[in-house]
Amino acid sequence: MNSEICAEKMFVGVDVSKLTLDVFFPHKGERFKLANSEADVHEFCLRLKKEKRLLMVVMEATGGYETLLQSQLAKHKIEAAVVNPRQVRDFAKGVGSDAKTDSIDAQLISRFAAVVQPQPTAVKSEHEQKHAALVTRRNQLLELINQENNRLQQSWDDDAKQSIREVLEVLKKQLKSIDSQLAGLLATDLRNQRTIEILQSVKGIGPVTISTFIAELPELGTLNRGEVAKLVGVAPINRDSGTKSGKRFTGGGRGQVRRVLYMAAIVAVRHNAMIKAFYQHLKAKGKASKVAIVACMRKLLTIVNVLVKTNQLWQNKMSD
The missing domain is CATH 1.10.287 (Helix Hairpins)
Known part of the structure; x- marks a missing residue:
């Protein structure tokens, strides 16, 4: 029985600030604070390794303050995920928690991760x-x-x-x-040489888009088309209630990636035969230009994701 409990993944929530890290251990209900310093983070990683159970450390993206923790966790081969702060705030509102204290934030991050089950974030x-x-x-x-x-x-x-x-x-x-x-x-x-070569081969994808994908979307090629579209914020989301069916909309996700993908789709509509045909098909069906462009963004993202994933599978097969 105990071995089954230990086999369940534990999501350790960490609220990151410039000087401190607020930590929540869900299985013990324990909260504590440590300095956002190399020495304290190292000790924290050693403590995590002593847990002898599946775990993931989950933190919000803070614009860079999470880098030390994320890199140290990678060195100790401990799974970590960096999640969108807005998604955590929306989750907090959804569960009826509006309080804003560091310890509660850490607990909410842990609770959010247990529900959402985020993918590990690749270390740069x-x-x-x-x-x-x-x-x-x-x-x-x-x-x-x-x-x-x-x-x-x-x-x-x-x-x-x-x-x-x-x-x-x-x-x-x-x-x-x-x-x-x-x-x-x-x-x-x-x-990333091969990934860059693949992206350069897709008409509509230029150096700025490639740079943004490399820097802001390292998960490219590791997710399915629905997952990567949701991650970027171009996946259509239903707005339904009871017997009523609302319009689908897109939003959230990684704004920087979405902005350059929009410009890439505009270019692809003119110069990429596949995207151009897709756009014209949507327009012929009566779709508004804005809706058609968003669909083209999703289509273009799917194309590059499949190409990168296929290459990764081929490389893995060759290495075997």
């Missing part, structure tokens, strides 16, 4: 971490450029306009520099 190499940092910075620059363009349209003063134009020039130069660096990282990424 140093090369991939740099790639991810540049992809993030590129998105920040695009947001800044958009903000400055809006200010330029709203400004009436010539001097203010000139100042905005000068800032825009600097931002665009930085964007060009980031794009150049990303292209260089793609060219020297030996770990």
Whole structure:
């Protein structure tokens, strides 16, 4: 009986902040705090290994503060998943918990993971971490450029306009520099070389999309089409209640991936014969342009996911 209980996976919830980690052990109902430091995280990993049971450490994405914990868990071969904070908050509301304290957050993360059963998050190499940092910075620059363009349209003063134009020039130069660096990282990424070659072969998929997939979607090729579509946020979700059936919608998921996938789908509709035919078929059926483009995003994502998965299966077969 005891062996059966120990065989059940335990989801350890960790609420991550810049300086501390708040931990919840569900099987003991135990909560404790440790420093987000290499020494404390190392000791935490050793304690986890002594549990002698299947477990997964689950934490929210925090923009980088979770990196130390995730990397140390990988070194100790302990499963870990980094989950979307919004999904945890939505789950908290769904179970009637609105309290916002660190210890409760850790418990909620554990409870969320036990219900959702998240997939382990792939750990990025140093090369991939740099790639991810540049992809993030590129998105920040695009947001800044958009903000400055809006200010330029709203400004009436010539001097203010000139100042905005000068800032825009600097931002665009930085964007060009980031794009150049990303292209260089793609060219020297030996770990993902075959995946990059496959993505480059798909019309509509350019260097920015490839960089974003490498940095923000390492699960590509490891999930089925429904799972990867849900992860990115392009899977249609039903909004039904009782006998009423509402419209399906998309949302959530990884916003950065979804944004570049949208642009890739726009290009693919013009230059990718398969996506172009699919788009025209949807339009002929009376689908709105926006709905058709989202469907094309899903189709394009499915294509690259299948290609990458097929290659991975072939490589595994050859290594055997």
